[in-house]
Amino acid sequence: MHVSHLTLHDFRSYADVEVPLEAGVTAFVGRNGQGKTNLVEAVDYLSRLASHRVATDAPLIRAGADQALVRAAVVRDGRTAVLEVELNPGRANRARVNRSPLPRARDLVGLVRTVVFSPEDLALVKGDPSERRRFLDDLLVLRTPRLAGVRADYDRVLKQRNTLLKTAGHARRGSSSQDAALATLDVWDDHLVRVGSELLHHRLRLVEDLAPYLGKAYEAVARGASRDDARMEYAASTPLAAGDGDADQPAPAAGVPDTGVPDTGVLAEALLAELGRRRGDELDRGVTLVGPHRDDLRLTLGGSTGQRLPVKGYASHGESWSFALALRLAAYDLLRADGDDPILILDDVFAELDADRRAQLAALVAGAEQVLVTAAVEADVPEQLAGVTYAVAGGEVTRVGGATSDG
Template sequence: MYVEHLSLTDFRSYAQVDVELGPGVTVLVGSNGLGKTNLVEAIGYLATLGSHRVSSDVPLLRFGTEQAMIRAMIVRGAQKTLLEVEINSGRANRGRINRANPVRARELLGICRTVLFAPEDLALVKSDPSHRRRFLDDLLVSLLPRHAATRSDFERVLKQRNALLKSARAGKFSSGHEATLEVWDQHMAAAGAQLLRARLDLVERLRPHVARAYAELTEGPKEARIDYRSTLSGPLTDDGNAEGATAGEAADLAGLSVPELTERYLVAFAAARRRELERGISLVGPHRDELDLILGGAPARGFASHGETWSMALSLRLGSYYVFLEDAPAEGQSPVLILDDVFAELDVQRRERLAGIVAGAEQVLVTAAVEADIPDKLDGRRIAVVPGGIDEGQR
């Protein structure tokens, strides 16, 4: 798979820009602040309907505008598909496929697949569990777009249930609210079980590929491992640490069906009822689970060196790439690889190893402020990013 053409209107710093792309390696070179990351961010947005830099869509609109447009021609094997996404201020985003009637933006999910590496990926290792949960859910939706609804349904139910618990903490909770809470328990247990089952299956697929990627990047003595830790084995703090006596012990959830997980959640909600009413929030559910990153037997977070942290973050992305290849092994189906200003952050050894791994991908898009940071293995077309646009006179 590759992006053949990209057009942006009122997206970030661009009033209008058109870029011709193609298979192989393309390096976007330009000083910081000129907009090279904006170009690859737009491609990533087509794949996930989210930005790797910001949590909301508002910063994506050029200042003073109410709408931005991303258009891209995607080539997947022998098929070409024109994708358009309209990012709106104050109303729902819309999408188009091959200039047909507008559809919900999430109908575009799964058509363009990308794996994006960026300096922000250090947060996958160093920051709180929400970054790792988002990583899993974004990958899950890219692989199986139907889970966009799974994710959305859970978030909607969680919001309603939290509002009810918050009213209890404010002293506005009556006996009638108890029955309402039990109804929302049922909804949240069902939605949470769907999301948890999907995440557990994904982690099983991802685990060997993360271990492989870390070994390829380092060839060191330490092994990388990922494990999923659910609040069904005990409540977790906001930092992903266990609050109770079950610290470090995961429930054996691997073989449980969605109905069985639903029942587990209902039991867990009942056990946590008093504490949830006291705190006014839902303490059990996928929204408080953790993806443990383990390096050489120790948690990567807090124990890994800077270089090891980078290698673990890169391994999560490379592992995702390998999962995509496993999911769609036919020629022309591999995802677009995007490396956004990554090489400037890596030492020479990691640069060379990463370049060697990705160089053979169908399409590799790289951004760099200094062309000398790009390893020779990623030789290919260069495009200069200049104020307000691009200069395609580069080789």
């Protein structure tokens, strides 16, 4: 899979730009602030309908414009499809394939797959649990696009339930308004359990599938590491099996297996039981305390004494970078194992790495069908990734040794 042509209209800093691309390596080189990352961000946006840099679409619209357009010709198995998305802040985005409108913009997700390496990846290791949850959910949706709907439904239910908890918590105890709110809350509990158990089930399966690739990737990028050094475990906030959840949680419900991934029915029972147990706390705080939105991905490294230590707080800067790179490489390898060669985006990542890690990462990804690289100077791009180079400056994207793209 690769992008053969990229068109942007009022996206980020570009009023209009057309960039022909090829399989293999393409590097966009330019000083900071010139727009090189905007180009690869647009490709990634088509993949996930989200940016790896900002949380909302508004910053993606060029100043003074009402909407933006991203269009790409994508070649897969010798056939070309034109994918495009129209970004409309405050209104629903619209998507098309070969000029035909899709019922929902999210139906575009997964038609092109990307894996992005960027300086922000360090947050996967050192940041809040929300960073790791987003990593899992983005990968989930790329593997199984229909889960974009499950994810959206869960966010909607969570928002509604939080609003209801605030209303019930502020109402006078025993009043008719509180009784009505609590009755409605039971309905939203059922919604949360139904959608949350499906999201949780697929996250657990993903971690089980991804874990072997993580050890292999960490061994490849960390000097002197073995395949058993890096591990990941899903840390559920709801007790699912012995040892899961918080230390003061009650024993898990009967029938929950100690190993493997519980089915959605078992997970639903566990979530419902925990909602009942935490009802008072939730009413006091006016927020949902139970569900996948409270979970984390536990990342550990093997210590010299055989003890496993959390990467966050214990790993050195170099170890943290190696772990973050290993997570991205593991995602890439898993997607490849599914049968697709995703587009690799290396966004200004080499400037953050020492010479050894640069060479190791370049060697690992050089065989990808398409690699898009951004760098401040051409010397930052390793020799193993020699390919087509575009100079990006002043709103123009110029192929080195070739013609200028419209900008």
